[in-house]
Amino acid sequence: DWAVCIGEHALDIKVGNFCSERAGQVDILVVGTHCLFAISEGGSIRMQKKLDYEPSSFCLYPNPKAVRNAEEAKGAQENMIISSFDSTLNVFREQKLIWSAKLHTTPIATFVADFGDPLRRGMIVTLNDTGSLNVSYLGTDPATESAVVPESKEINYDDVDEEHRRLLGIIRASQSDTRIEPREKIIMRTQVPKRLDEPGPLHELDGGFEHMLENAVRQDDGLLRLTAKLFLSYTGNGSINNVTVTLNLPTSVMTKTTTIHLPTLKGGSATPTILDITFYANAAVLPTEAGVGVTAMFFSKNGEPRTAQAEIRLPMFFFCRLMPPTKEPTFKFKLDTNKQPIMLAGLFEDMMNVLTEEEVADVQASGTANYVLTFRYWVTDPNGVPYNATVLLSKNAGRYRVQSHHMPSLWYVSSCLCSRIRSYFKASEGPDGGLELTYNEPHLPLQDFYNAVDQHFWWRQKLLELLSHQNDCAQQFRTIQKRLLLRFKDRNAVPLQQLDVIMSETYHRLIELSEQCESAQMSLGVASNELSCAANLILLFIKLKYSLSQEEHDMLAANITPHVTDNEACGWEEMVNAGCTNLLRTVLAKKNQDGGGAATQSTTLQMPPDTSKLKKHISIVVDRIHKGARLVVDD
Numbered sequence: 001d002w003a004v005c006i007g008e009h010a011l012d013i014k015v016g017n018f019c020s021e022r023a024g025q026v027d028i029l030v031v032g033t034h035c036l037f038a039i040s041e042g043g044s045i046r047m048q049k050k051l052d053y054e055p056s057s058f059c060l061y062p063n064p065k066a067v068r069n070a071e072e073a074k075g076a077q078e079n080m081i082i083s084s085f086d087s088t089l090n091v092f093r094e095q096k097l098i099w100s101a102k103l104h105t106t107p108i109a110t111f112v113a114d115f116g117d118p119l120r121r122g123m124i125v126t127l128n129d130t131g132s133l134n135v136s137y138l139g140t141d142p143a144t145e146s147a148v149v150p151e152s153k154e155i156n157y158d159d160v161d162e163e164h165r166r167l168l169g170i171i172r173a174s175q176s177d178t179r180i181e182p183r184e185k186i187i188m189r190t191q192v193p194k195r196l197d198e199p200g201p202l203h204e205l206d207g208g209f210e211h212m213l214e215n216a217v218r219q220d221d222g223l224l225r226l227t228a229k230l231f232l233s234y235t236g237n238g239s240i241n242n243v244t245v246t247l248n249l250p251t252s253v254m255t256k257t258t259t260i261h262l263p264t265l266k267g268g269s270a271t272p273t274i275l276d277i278t279f280y281a282n283a284a285v286l287p288t289e290a291g292v293g294v295t296a297m298f299f300s301k302n303g304e305p306r307t308a309q310a311e312i313r314l315p316m317f318f319f320c321r322l323m324p325p326t327k328e329p330t331f332k333f334k335l336d337t338n339k340q341p342i343m344l345a346g347l348f349e350d351m352m353n354v355l356t357e358e359e360v361a362d363v364q365a366s367g368t369a370n371y372v373l374t375f376r377y378w379v380t381d382p383n384g385v386p387y388n389a390t391v392l393l394s395k396n397a398g399r400y401r402v403q404s405h406h407m408p409s410l411w412y413v414s415s416c417l418c419s420r421i422r423s424y425f426k427a428s429e430g431p432d433g434g435l436e437l438t439y440n441e442p443h444l445p446l447q448d449f450y451n452a453v454d455q456h457f458w459w460r461q462k463l464l465e466l467l468s469h470q471n472d473c474a475q476q477f478r479t480i481q482k483r484l485l486l487r488f489k490d491r492n493a494v495p496l497q498q499l500d501v502i503m504s505e506t507y508h509r510l511i512e513l514s515e516q517c518e519s520a521q522m523s524l525g526v527a528s529n530e531l532s533c534a535a536n537l538i539l540l541f542i543k544l545k546y547s548l549s550q551e552e553h554d555m556l557a558a559n560i561t562p563h564v565t566d567n568e569a570c571g572w573e574e575m576v577n578a579g580c581t582n583l584l585r586t587v588l589a590k591k592n593q594d595g596g597g598a599a600t601q602s603t604t605l606q607m608p609p610d611t612s613k614l615k616k617h618i619s620i621v622v623d624r625i626h627k628g629a630r631l632v633v634d635d
Contacts, residue, residue: 002043008032016060016078019047019095031058031082047095053084061112063093064122081124083107089124091138101138105130184236186243186265186296188310189272191229195354196317197278200225205256212254217281217378224378226318230275230294230310234267240298241265245275248293251529252319254280265298279314283378284522285529286387287319287412288536288562316416317354324362325372326388331410331448332403335418335544338436339425341398343370344391347420351375371395375413381406389413407448408533414540439544444622450615452527452534457573457611459524460566464607466520470513477506528564531572535562542625552631559583560618573614574605580617587631588624 011031018027019038027046028039033054038047060078080092087106091099107126114121115135126134199222205213217224234240243262247255255277265273279292292312300306345352351373352360363369374390381387387409392401400421402414418437425435480503487494539562543553559579564572608614625631 004039004043004045006030006032006035006037008034011055012058014058014060017076018060018078018080018092029058029060029080031055036082049095051082051084053086053088053090056083056085056106057108057110058082059110059112061122081110081112083110083126089126099138103134103136105132105134107134182300182306184234184267184300185306186298186308187233187235188294188296188308189231189233190294190310190312191231192312192315193226193228194315194350197225197227199223200278209256212256212280215282215284216254217283224281225278226314227276227278228312228314230277230312231272232262232265232275232296233272234265234270236267236301238268238301239264239266239270240300243296243298246295246297247277248295250287250289250292251285251525252282252287253292253314254282277312279318281318281378283380285526286377286379286408286533288529288532290314290316290319290412315350316348317351319412320375320377320389322348322351322355322359322363323374323376323388325368325374326390328388328390328405329403330405331407331445332401333410333414333439333441333445333541335400335402335414336438336440337398337400337421338434339398341393341395341400342421342424344373344393345369347417347424348373377409377412391417407445407537408452408530411533411537411540414537418540437544438547439541441541441545444538444541444545446538446619446622449534449538450611452531453573453611453615456524456527456531456564459520459527460571460573460607463517463520463524466513466517470510470517473506473510473513477503477510480506524566528566528572532562532564535560535564542622546625548625549632555587555631556583556621556625560621570605571607573608573611577608577614577617578605580614580621583621583631584617584624587633588621588629 009032011033013031014029015026016029017025018029026041028041030037030039034051036047036049036051036055036058037045040046059081061081063077063079077094082090082092083103083106084090085106087103089099089101089103089107089110090097091101103126105126105128108129109127111125113123113125115123120137122137124136124138126136128134196219199219201222202213204223205216230245232243232245241264243265245260245262247258247260249255249258260275260277262273290313292314294310294312296308296310298306352363352369355363363373371393372390374388377387377389379387387404387406389402389404389409389412391413392403394400400417402410402417404410404413421437422435429435480499484496484499484503487496487499539553539557539560542548542556548556559582560576561572561579566572
């Protein structure tokens, strides 16, 4: 007599009174793969409900609140149970979900019936695909045993006090600031070789790592590489599964993968698992730091996430090598100490050990290796000239001079020089040996630092300009494509009016802009690296010149950060400007200026039109520190 298209496959069809308002009316209920339909006897759709799950079966049963006996159940409104493939039962009354329950299996047939003597009403019968029949009900089991009143007895106050003290001890231990290390943990140990590996073949980076080949350092027609060993041990009994080791690499270091997955790590007295990690030097950027962060993450047997951390300190000869001394006094500074001078050949003994006999002879040709050493980086300038840094030692006093023709090149060598001097006197005279490192130049090289800031900011603006032109060109290209498609779809041939020529020119322009954007991104990366080196160098000078503590240095580095990261939302200039403003409103505020409330003001970081305000704020911060203001104020 009639037909209705529901648009999907019908899983089951039943007849009942589910959504009709008058008693005696009949609904034809159809459950499809995604929807529930209620169809009238005449073929019109009364109700359609979209389901958020895939149904497996359904059934109707009389509403227990609407009927009292079997006679009243005829023609009365009914409830519905829809089973799903995620093993749930969903009970509907008047088109509303009133209950949901989880099953252990997926029912392919569902029914409601009465069982037992005395009669138990509303039992749910389900059948799964393996032929298992289950009878269940909604609710909870009643208590089978009655509560027994305990016998009254006298209270032992000594036991109460003892329990009270024990509970107080547990509470204090849980609220203590002392961190309790878990017994079951991963212990990581690193081993770094004292020499570079043999140069690796170029095809070693085939198979998805060709992007590394462009920036990898070449040595003797091969790849410069260093393989470090990472030892992992588990202190618990048995073993743990799915251990993930991640590497946090500085920009000057490359490796094939930064994530290593271990299916199983044995514990107890088992031999530690050894991972060989091969690092490649990046010839595109200067080194800013030599530490590679290692994090191991796993789940304990109780399901608790746990981590372990370690650091792989890459040696200095991985980033540069010694060469015959050169004179490049464009940028130079002096470091003074209150100790006797240390011969440079002994201070940088590891750098001397990796040289061949011919190279050692070249370095020591002038007989000044103890007083002059020149370090050559793998990185070159745009003209192909390698960056160098030279360290000179005064023969009469503990004074060291570092010089280079490129300011960012001073940072890494200066950092290694300071750390090695401290380590030397700490090993020979103890932690309290009284070593003092000072920077006694009359002025800080802020102008050279500002030049690196301006160069970085210029490349940021250049990249944004190119991206804007690329977006306009891409929009023009899409518009021309749409017009050409309309011309081709037209039945009556219409002249193209040079649209094909315009489209070809626009396409070539789009490719050209894309290449320019890629080149600008690489230049911005180099500028970011040089700015990071310059910022690290300025922070070192400020610390040594004004005798800042390590805590004060960390506070200053958190606001004038040497970690240069740029993205569409926020750049380095905005973050440092906000950090300097925060310092000037709080710890570096003038005595007659109340900066307590100003620090809580929230501002939206936006790219400034120029760097004048940023440089002004940095200069004011340095001037306040010069006048004796402290970054960490004791309570």
